[in-house]
Amino acid sequence: MAPLLEARSLTKFYPVKGAARGAMLHAVDDVSLTIAAGESVGLVGESGCGKSTMVRLLGRLIDPTTGQILLGGDDITAMTQARFAASPGRRRIQIVFQDATESLNPSFRVFQSIADPLKRLLDIKSAAEIDARVRATAALVGLPEELLQRYPHQLSGGQRARVGIARAVAVEPSLLILDEPTSALDVSVQAVILRLLADLRERLQMSYLFVSHDLNVVRLLCSRVVVMYLGKIVEIAPGEALFTAPRHPYTRALVAAIPDPARRREARPRLDGSPTSPIDPDPNACRFYGRCPISTDLCAKAMPPLRAVGPDHVAACHFALSPPGGNP
Amino acid sequence: MAQLEIDNLSVEFRTRHGVVRALEGVTFSIARGEILGVVGESGSGKSVTAYTVMKLNDEAAEIKSGRITMGGIDILAARPEAMRELRGREMAMIFQSPRTALHPIRKVGKQIEDVLREHAGLPSRDLKQAAIAALARVRIPDPERRAEAYPFELSGGMCQRVMIAMALACTPSVLIADEPTTGLDVTTQAVIMDLIRDMSRSARMSTLLITHDLGLAGEYCDRIAVMHAGHVVEIAETETLLDHPAHPYTRQLLAATPVPESSIESLNSIPGQLPDLRSVLPPCRFSGRCERRQPICDEGELPWTELSPTHGVRCRFPL
Numbered sequence: 001m002a003p004l005l006e007a008r009s010l011t012k013f014y015p016v017k018g019a020a021r022g023a024m025l026h027a028v029d030d031v032s033l034t035i036a037a038g039e040s041v042g043l044v045g046e047s048g049c050g051k052s053t054m055v056r057l058l059g060r061l062i063d064p065t066t067g068q069i070l071l072g073g074d075d076i077t078a079m080t081q082a083r084f085a086a087s088p089g090r091r092r093i094q095i096v097f098q099d100a101t102e103s104l105n106p107s108f109r110v111f112q113s114i115a116d117p118l119k120r121l122l123d124i125k126s127a128a129e130i131d132a133r134v135r136a137t138a139a140l141v142g143l144p145e146e147l148l149q150r151y152p153h154q155l156s157g158g159q160r161a162r163v164g165i166a167r168a169v170a171v172e173p174s175l176l177i178l179d180e181p182t183s184a185l186d187v188s189v190q191a192v193i194l195r196l197l198a199d200l201r202e203r204l205q206m207s208y209l210f211v212s213h214d215l216n217v218v219r220l221l222c223s224r225v226v227v228m229y230l231g232k233i234v235e236i237a238p239g240e241a242l243f244t245a246p247r248h249p250y251t252r253a254l255v256a257a258i259p260d261p262a263r264r265r266e267a268r269p270r271l272d273g274s275p276t277s278p279i280d281p282d283p284n285a286c287r288f289y290g291r292c293p294i295s296t297d298l299c300a301k302a303m304p305p306l307r308a309v310g311p312d313h314v315a316a317c318h319f320a321l322s323p324p325g326g327n328p
Numbered sequence: 329m330a331q332l333e334i335d336n337l338s339v340e341f342r343t344r345h346g347v348v349r350a351l352e353g354v355t356f357s358i359a360r361g362e363i364l365g366v367v368g369e370s371g372s373g374k375s376v377t378a379y380t381v382m383k384l385n386d387e388a389a390e391i392k393s394g395r396i397t398m399g400g401i402d403i404l405a406a407r408p409e410a411m412r413e414l415r416g417r418e419m420a421m422i423f424q425s426p427r428t429a430l431h432p433i434r435k436v437g438k439q440i441e442d443v444l445r446e447h448a449g450l451p452s453r454d455l456k457q458a459a460i461a462a463l464a465r466v467r468i469p470d471p472e473r474r475a476e477a478y479p480f481e482l483s484g485g486m487c488q489r490v491m492i493a494m495a496l497a498c499t500p501s502v503l504i505a506d507e508p509t510t511g512l513d514v515t516t517q518a519v520i521m522d523l524i525r526d527m528s529r530s531a532r533m534s535t536l537l538i539t540h541d542l543g544l545a546g547e548y549c550d551r552i553a554v555m556h557a558g559h560v561v562e563i564a565e566t567e568t569l570l571d572h573p574a575h576p577y578t579r580q581l582l583a584a585t586p587v588p589e590s591s592i593e594s595l596n597s598i599p600g601q602l603p604d605l606r607s608v609l610p611p612c613r614f615s616g617r618c619e620r621r622q623p624i625c626d627e628g629e630l631p632w633t634e635l636s637p638t639h640g641v642r643c644r645f646p647l
Contacts, residue, residue, distance in 0.1 A: 046513035047484075156601070186369035186540065188598035191584040198592045213514060216543070216586035220595065243588065257518035260588070261546025261570055270522060271515045273469070274483050 002073055003034035004207050005058070005093075005175055010067035012053050016279055025279050027053040029231040030067075035175065040201060040208040042222030042239070044215060044254065048275065049228040051211050055179045058209060059095045060084045072174070091121040094168035098180040100160035104152040104167075111148040114138065114166050121171045137170040140203075141196060158189035162196070169200060176201075177209045182217065194220060215258050219243055224312070227251050230275050230287040233306060237313040247315035249292050269293065286317070296324045330357035331534035332381070332502050337394030339380055346606035350376045351558045354394070355632075358534040360501070363525065365537045365545030365566075367581070368555035371602050374538045377555075378504045381536070382421050383411050398502055416447040420495035422524075424507040426487035430479040436490045437463070437475025440497055447498045462493040466523055485516035489523070496527055503528065503535045509544070521548050542585045546570050551638070554578045557602050557613035564639040574635055574646035577614050612643070620645050 010031045013024040028050045035041050045051050056062045058069060063081045070076070076089055084090060094117075097103035104113055114134045118124050124133070138148060141162045152160055161181065168176060178197070182190040198221060201208055212218050218225060218239075225242045227235040227250065235248040246252045253271035273291050281287060286299040298318055306314040309321055318324075339351040351373045358364045366374050379385045381396055383403060396403040398419060406414065415421075423429040431439055440459040444450050450458055456475075463471035466489040479487050488508060495503060505524060509517035525548050528535040539545050545552050546566055553563045554575065562575040573579045583596030600617035603609055611630035615621045625644060634640050 046515060187542075187581065187584045188369060191586075191595045191597040194586075194595060195592060195597065214586070215514065216588060216590065219588065220586055220590055220592050253515055257514045258588075259518075259521075259541065259543040259547045261543060261566065264547045264566075268518075270519050272467075272519055274485070 004037040004039075004072060005035040006070040007031060007033050007058065008068045008070070010054075010057055010069065011065045012050075012057055012062070013065045023279055026231045026281055027278065028057060028064075029281075031228075031231075031233055033226055033233065033236065035207050035209060037174070038201075038205055038207055039224065040210060040222045042218035042225040043209060043211045043228065044213070044218055044225060045228035046213075046254075046275070048230070048278065050231040051228060052179070053231075054228070055095065055177055055209075055211055058175075059093055059177050060090075061095075091117070091171040092173050093175045093177065094171065094173040095177045095179065096164050096168045096181045099184050100164035101152065101157070101184070104160060104163060106152055109149050109151055110138075110143070110155070110163050113152075113163055114148075114170050117167060117171050133170065137166045140169065140200070141166045156189075157185050158192060161185060161189070161193050165193075165196070165200070169204060169206070172204060173206060175207045175209065177211070179211045180213065181210075183213070190217075197221065215243070215254065227254065230278055230281065232287050232316065234288065234317070235313075235315040236306070237310070237315075241310060241313055245310075247309045247313070247320040248288075248317045249294050249319075250288050251315075253293075288317075294319055294324055331360045331399055332536070333357040333395075333397045334377070334381065335395045335397075337377070337380065337396065338392040339376055339385070340390050340392055341386070341388045342390065343388060343606075348605045349558055349609060350389075350605060351380070354555075354558075354560050356553050356560060356563055358502070358536060360534055361529060361532040362551070363528055363535040363537055363549045365539060365549035365552040366555060367539060367542055367545050367552055369540060369581075369602070371557065371605070372555040373558040374540075374555055375506055376558075378421065378506050378536065378538055381502075381504060382415060382419065384421075413447070416443055416500070417498045418500050419502040419504070420498070420500040421504040421506065422488070422491050422495050422508045424510050426491040427479055427484060429491060430487060432479055435476055435478055436482070436487075440475075440490070440494050443494050443497045458497075462497045463490070465496070466490075466493045466527075468493070483516075484512050485520060488512065488516075488520050492520070492523060492527070496531070499531050499533075501533060503533045504538070505535065506538045507540070508537075510540075517544075524548070542570075542581060543587065554581065557609075558605060559613055559642055561614065561642045562640065568636075568639055572647075574639065574641040575614075575643050576618050576620050576645075576647065579647060 010028055012028040013026055016023040016025050043051055057064055060081055068075050068077045111134055114137055115130050118130055118133055124130050143162045143166060182193050210222050222239055225239055226233055229250050235251045243255055246255050256268045276290055284303055286304055289295050289299045304316045304318045306316045309315045335355050337351055337354040341348040341350055354377055368374050437459045440462050441455040444455055444458050460471045460475050463474055468474050468489050509520050537549055549566050551565050552569045553560050556577050562578045573582060580596055580598045584598060603613050603616055610626040612625050615625045632640055632642055
């Protein structure tokens, strides 16, 4: 079966002001991935790894430098971002932004926030139909009707998060991109929103791309996880495999850094330092070289490609299957 | 004897919309070399507790009752000049979002020199070297060069290290860390928390770690105090609190926190909301959300129950 979404060699470079002429920041560098219909994929990595650029690329908010995005087999990068925004395809990919406080229009009542995409993207003119759809969507995300006439500042954090979700699912997208949807919420509220998201995916048959820095949350919601480092994918694995048997040394460090009271007496490997510069990185060196605890001279001379290391599991490390010095 | 003792602390804020009863009867102590975690959701009073200990509270704050002593010194009775002396030398604070807590247009080395000049009384000629040594202590690579950097030239993790270097420059006996790793990457968080733990241990500091993350507190703290709506509802040694919580809120909070073993079905949400701290409040501020509530919960004084010498709970019907 064809995947719902396919990214082919996506690249996004930004020119760097004030640097040498022609210097480019490699935000996303030759990234390919697929998302199946109904699948929930997690995207993790540290700040600056290209997660947010990926959200904007796959959400079609910006144009890639090179590469294609296929949605249901159609190349949605064949037209510019501006034309895509006005096309019927726009409703098929929606985004729930990180902080609902900042991403909701402060002068829109909740009703308007949810009605706006219905008018713009589904071109619904009948006031009665909009009213019915807004109420149905509010009910779907558990937003009480009496809140529909409120402004965002009159809502709690959890209620605002629900509005952000309602606005995105109102147009019945096939792919919902969730960018840190619960990072601004208290745990008790986060739990409610995570359950709502799991429930909505099932009911509306959507695919999710779930971006989060909280790996325990990713583990709860995603069947497959993509790990990025400095603009590149370094590992893709089924959720359980990624957390229990990570193959890339960066993923290992990431998993080891999850706070875990059960392991408080253990000394765990720590990843110190910061990534090398994303400005014109050496195309022939592993991006993790210099920070990697197991690197060898080979890693400075050859960029490791993504290779299969297990069922549905790929990693970009020369030593993903055997440690340096061991039998290759 | 405990280095930091907080006894029956109650704080109120006068606002245009009424009096907010932010803290009531908060009591705990921290021994030398110990890390105490204060955990709770927004509005629980964690930060107000920290700011009150440092006497950095807003003008609208009024201390209604209580005593705070540090090494036997009565903090609440201390005069502003004495407090100025204590802050920096004897007690230090690390803030959330280090980039905004640092002076934006002063080199970080100079900012540490300022602290040393003010509180350690070092002669001018030694300041620069002492600042570089402070940066080296928090394992900043190439400290001579980093001392010349401005905060905007450093990553978030590096800025937090500078904050820690500054806080620890005069080897204080009490360290208050208010969400020190919120906003940092999980890998950086681990490095910074390891550093805070190592420093607390080696300098025998009493550390108050404020966090919303029970997992983080569970990994780094010796004991944990759980706060809800201005009350400390439970205090226990970390293992006890995590494995045998006695307060219904602690149990609910634990079940709401995703851990590797969680499933979406097992994840608990806590019904209801924090009570409005401006209203007339029942003795147990959790009773409106509690599944074990009995009529007596809303009557009379709510006793603090010692389940063991190290485990206390503010509940009539502990688990």
